[in-house]
Amino acid sequence: MGKERLVEYLHRFSLPESWRKVSFWKETVAAYLYLLPAFVILGAFVFYPFFSAFRLSTFKWSVVRPPGTFVGWGNYHYIFHDKYFWRALWHTFYYVGVNVPVTLFLALLVANLLNKSLRFLTFTRTSYFLAYITPLVAVSMVWRWLYNWQYGLLNYFLGFFGVSLINWLGDKRFALPAVIILSIWRFVGYEAIILLAGLQGIDKMYYEAARIDGASGFQVWRKVTVPLLTPQIFFVFIISLIGSFKVFTEIYVLFGGTSGPLRSAETLVYYIMRQGFFGTNHLGRAAAASVVLFCIIFIFTLFQLQITQKRVHYQ
Amino acid sequence: MKSWKIGAIGLVLVLLFGLFAMAEENVTITFWHAMSSGHQPNLQNLVDDFMAEYPYITVELSYQGGYGDLQQKINAAVVAGNVPTMAQAYENWVTPIVEVLYPIGPHMTGLEKADIIDGLVPSNTYNGILYTVPFNKSIMVFYYRKDLVPTPPATWEEYLQMAKDLTADTNDDGTIDQFGTGFRPSANPEQFLNFLEEAGGSILNEDWTEVTINNEAGLAAMEYAASLAPYSLITSAYMSDAFQANQVCMFIDTSAGYYYNNKAAETAGFEMGVARVPVGPVNQKSMIQGTNLGVFDMNQTQAQKDAAVLLARFLLLANKTVFWAEKGGYQPVTKSAYVTEEWKNWVATHEYQQAISAQMLDGFSQILHPNYGDMRDIIATSFEEAMMGEAAPKEALDAAAGELGALLE
Numbered sequence: 001m002g003k004e005r006l007v008e009y010l011h012r013f014s015l016p017e018s019w020r021k022v023s024f025w026k027e028t029v030a031a032y033l034y035l036l037p038a039f040v041i042l043g044a045f046v047f048y049p050f051f052s053a054f055r056l057s058t059f060k061w062s063v064v065r066p067p068g069t070f071v072g073w074g075n076y077h078y079i080f081h082d083k084y085f086w087r088a089l090w091h092t093f094y095y096v097g098v099n100v101p102v103t104l105f106l107a108l109l110v111a112n113l114l115n116k117s118l119r120f121l122t123f124t125r126t127s128y129f130l131a132y133i134t135p136l137v138a139v140s141m142v143w144r145w146l147y148n149w150q151y152g153l154l155n156y157f158l159g160f161f162g163v164s165l166i167n168w169l170g171d172k173r174f175a176l177p178a179v180i181i182l183s184i185w186r187f188v189g190y191e192a193i194i195l196l197a198g199l200q201g202i203d204k205m206y207y208e209a210a211r212i213d214g215a216s217g218f219q220v221w222r223k224v225t226v227p228l229l230t231p232q233i234f235f236v237f238i239i240s241l242i243g244s245f246k247v248f249t250e251i252y253v254l255f256g257g258t259s260g261p262l263r264s265a266e267t268l269v270y271y272i273m274r275q276g277f278f279g280t281n282h283l284g285r286a287a288a289a290s291v292v293l294f295c296i297i298f299i300f301t302l303f304q305l306q307i308t309q310k311r312v313h314y315q
Numbered sequence: 316m317k318s319w320k321i322g323a324i325g326l327v328l329v330l331l332f333g334l335f336a337m338a339e340e341n342v343t344i345t346f347w348h349a350m351s352s353g354h355q356p357n358l359q360n361l362v363d364d365f366m367a368e369y370p371y372i373t374v375e376l377s378y379q380g381g382y383g384d385l386q387q388k389i390n391a392a393v394v395a396g397n398v399p400t401m402a403q404a405y406e407n408w409v410t411p412i413v414e415v416l417y418p419i420g421p422h423m424t425g426l427e428k429a430d431i432i433d434g435l436v437p438s439n440t441y442n443g444i445l446y447t448v449p450f451n452k453s454i455m456v457f458y459y460r461k462d463l464v465p466t467p468p469a470t471w472e473e474y475l476q477m478a479k480d481l482t483a484d485t486n487d488d489g490t491i492d493q494f495g496t497g498f499r500p501s502a503n504p505e506q507f508l509n510f511l512e513e514a515g516g517s518i519l520n521e522d523w524t525e526v527t528i529n530n531e532a533g534l535a536a537m538e539y540a541a542s543l544a545p546y547s548l549i550t551s552a553y554m555s556d557a558f559q560a561n562q563v564c565m566f567i568d569t570s571a572g573y574y575y576n577n578k579a580a581e582t583a584g585f586e587m588g589v590a591r592v593p594v595g596p597v598n599q600k601s602m603i604q605g606t607n608l609g610v611f612d613m614n615q616t617q618a619q620k621d622a623a624v625l626l627a628r629f630l631l632l633a634n635k636t637v638f639w640a641e642k643g644g645y646q647p648v649t650k651s652a653y654v655t656e657e658w659k660n661w662v663a664t665h666e667y668q669q670a671i672s673a674q675m676l677d678g679f680s681q682i683l684h685p686n687y688g689d690m691r692d693i694i695a696t697s698f699e700e701a702m703m704g705e706a707a708p709k710e711a712l713d714a715a716a717g718e719l720g721a722l723l724e
Contacts, residue, residue, distance in 0.1 A: 063411045066394045144552065150492050151560055165490050170550055172703075258501040258551040262705055263696075277387065279407055279688035 053287045053294075061283035068284065075288035079275075084263060085289065088271035091176055095183075095267060096244040103184045103240060104233070107191035114192065115199045125196070128189030136186070140253035143182045144169065147254070175260035182250050187243075191236045198232030199225070234308050238301065245297050248273065268293050342618040343373040344400035344626070349385040349606075350378065350451075350643075357642040365629045372622045382606070398613050401623040403450055403606040406438045406680070407687040413441050417612035420445025422624045427631065430649040432603075438680035439607055447607035448627050449648040451639070453571035454678050455509050455601045456671050457590040458554075460580070463564045467590035471513075471539055474565075474593040478546035481564045497548035497563035498540070500699035504691055506567055507698040509602050510536040512679055513595025518694070518719065523684060526719045528694070529712035535596060537701050537708035544702045555579040558587075567592055569604055570671045574644060577667075589667040591674055603678040605645065637661070646675050686722040693718045 018024045055067070057075055062068035079085040114124055131139070146153050147168035155165050168178040202225065210220045226233075248269040251259055259266035259274070266274070268289060276286025350358050355378065362374045377399065379385040386408050392398045393412050409416065420428060421444065428436075428445060435449040459467050463481060468474035478495030485493050498506050511517065516532030519525065527533065548563050550556075555572060557563045559579035568576070573589065580587035592601050608630070610623040629635060636647040637658045652658055653676065662668045681687060697715035700706040706714065 063390045063393050064414055148556075148560065150562060165488075169552070170548075256499075256502055256550075256552040261501070261549070261551070262699060262703060263501075274692075277383070278692075279386075279405075280692060281390070281411055281688065 057287035075284040088266045092268045106188045110192035111195035132190035136249045140250045172261045172264035175265040198229045202228045345375045347399040347402040398611040401610045410685045415613045417610040418446045434678040447609040450608045451645045452605040453569045454603045459565035461586040461588045468593045482546040494548040495546040497566045500702045502551045504695035512600045515597030526716045529716040541701045541708045559583045590670045601674040603680045
């Protein structure tokens with residue numbers, strides 16, 4: 001009787017047919033049980049910190065009485081009136097704006113070259129990837145010497161082209177470019193490997209068809225390779241964009257625990273760290289700046305999803 | 316004997332016995348530190364001595380990583396209410412958490428307190444109470460290349476002149492490749508604070524109600540620093556890098572860097588000398604830096620707090636602070652330590668120690684202001700701007716004074 005009434009009840013509300021089966025509910029419960037560990041971990045380590053950062057950004061932090069005094073928009077007011085915040089924001093956009101496209105362009109070039117000469121593929125692939133898997137701190141330490149204005153290898157090579165000594169790490173004009181060059185060097189290999197995998201996954205028949213139709217090399221590249229590589233390009237683009245917004249470690253190590261001469265390489269994440277952790281304890285301000293960074297990345301990602309997805313072709 | 320007398324004596328005996336029993340009750344304390352592997356055996360050694368003397372106390376030393384890690388862990392521990400019994404801490408870590416600290420001073424004798432080097436007392440005193448005690452201390456000293464600087468400069472004028480003379484384009488390529496001296500303004504604003512003190516200046520007035528950094532003395536200090544700028548390598552990296560690369564000939568830096576600077580000199584193939592900082596227009600003083608010891612008053616039993624205070628006092632004993640200094644490259648923190656035969660012999664047999672040790676007794680340390688972290692940041696920026704020619708000394712100092720003033724409101 002009870003079951004019949006339940007079925008009748010479900011009918012009245014015109015619920016989906018499948019909901020009326022007990023097996024459906026069993027499967028659903030099982031599915032959620034399987035998802036539970038992931039939810040718990042994500043909840044504890046991603047969602048909770050994420051929302052508590054929002055909350056924290058409205059408090060003047062106190063270690064002794066956390067989270068401290070409620071200040072509303074006070075921290076936002078502070079950072080929006082802090083010239084170093086705006087500088088950090090500008091530096092971040094500068095870094096992202098140069099680093100992401102240049103790395104991607106070079107990675108495409110490298111991927112194409114690797115795709116053409118397959119003889120030493122494993123060796124070349126490994127050497128390109130080595131830059132990526134070497135710990136960033138170690139890499140940055142090495143680059144600190146490469147950038148030495150007097151004895152650095154970089155200035156030595158530039159000397160062959162008549163370039164006078166550049167004080168890479170000591171001149172505010174070159175500090176951020178120095179970070180960008182290091183990042184490009186580090187990520188070109190990684191991005192190239194992903195793009196190479198994409199290139200090698202493109203079915204040869206498209207190229208044959210294009211050749212039969214008499215397409216030129218550039219036309220093949222433009223009309224076959226690039227469209228079929230868009231999933232990889234898209235992936236690499238998003239990953240490097242988000243990663244670039246979060247640049248910190250290389251700056252910290254390159255400039256010996258500072259953000260370059262006159263803070264000329266201070267990015268948003270460095271600003272966040274300086275506010276929150278480098279002896280000043282302004283966790284509220286740091287959280288407010290993090291929220292701003294989150295909004296920026298979020299908007300960019302949405303924008304990218306909207307625009308780029310229309311142009312991504314899956315085979 | 317009347318029975319009540321026997322009873323009373325019995326009671327007193329029982330109470331006394333009970334007291335002893337209580338005093339001897341086993342207690343375990345945890346001690347968080349940031350002393351890396353080289354220092355750990357020395358610290359363990361000291362703690363072992365302590366435990367041998369007080370067998371009822373067990374001290375668990377717990378390495379927490381570098382100083383940055385230690386600070387973050389202390390803060391997190393305070394938030395979680397799960398703190399160690401005691402920890403190493405810099406002055407500006409202490410100010411935000413001072414109300415959860417158990418002041419050590421009130422449990423020390425007058426003699427013990429008076430024995431602490433005068434320059435270290437203010438940086439451990441909060442609202443007139445000695446909260447923490449000094450532990451591992453180093454001081455700003457003058458490093459120089461013995462081959463190029465036969466006699467280290469004694470005064471500011473001599474220092475400037477030598478810096479000028481030593482700055483050279485040794486390979487005639489049109490750029491300076493050997494600087495007389497070097498500074499790390501953004502990373503080490505203490506270099507400026509040293510000049511400030513020697514010029515008779517200060518960041519704030521005595522009762523912290525007014526900013527004094529841009530007064531006449533402050534300006535003299537910043538102008539002097541800026542006058543050195545053309546002959547200085549301005550960097551943020553440790554000076555040992557530039558020292559090793561023959562890019563700087565002399566510089567003022569902390570004695571904690573002695574080992575690294577000396578190694579750099581050895582690698583580069585020259586001998587390094589250590590001298591007192593050149594005397595300024597008003598005095599010859601050096602800034603003492605390094606951590607102190609604090610005991611927590613949060614979820615700790617009285618026995619634990621007492622044991623931790625006992626350990627802090629034990630580490631101040633002349634022979635202990637001398638041991639710690641000799642083994643770890645630090646400086647003793649009490650006056651009595653400097654007159655021990657042990658330390659005198661050590662200094663006599665270690666030439667570089669003479670200059671370092673001589674400065675300690677009239678050294679000074681940072682102020683224990685709640686906003687010192689922000690203040691240091693502001694001063695570093697102003698120092699850097701002046702040294703890089705981004706702002707005139709007065710302009711840089713006035714800007715700093717404005718920002719510092721806002722912190723006092």
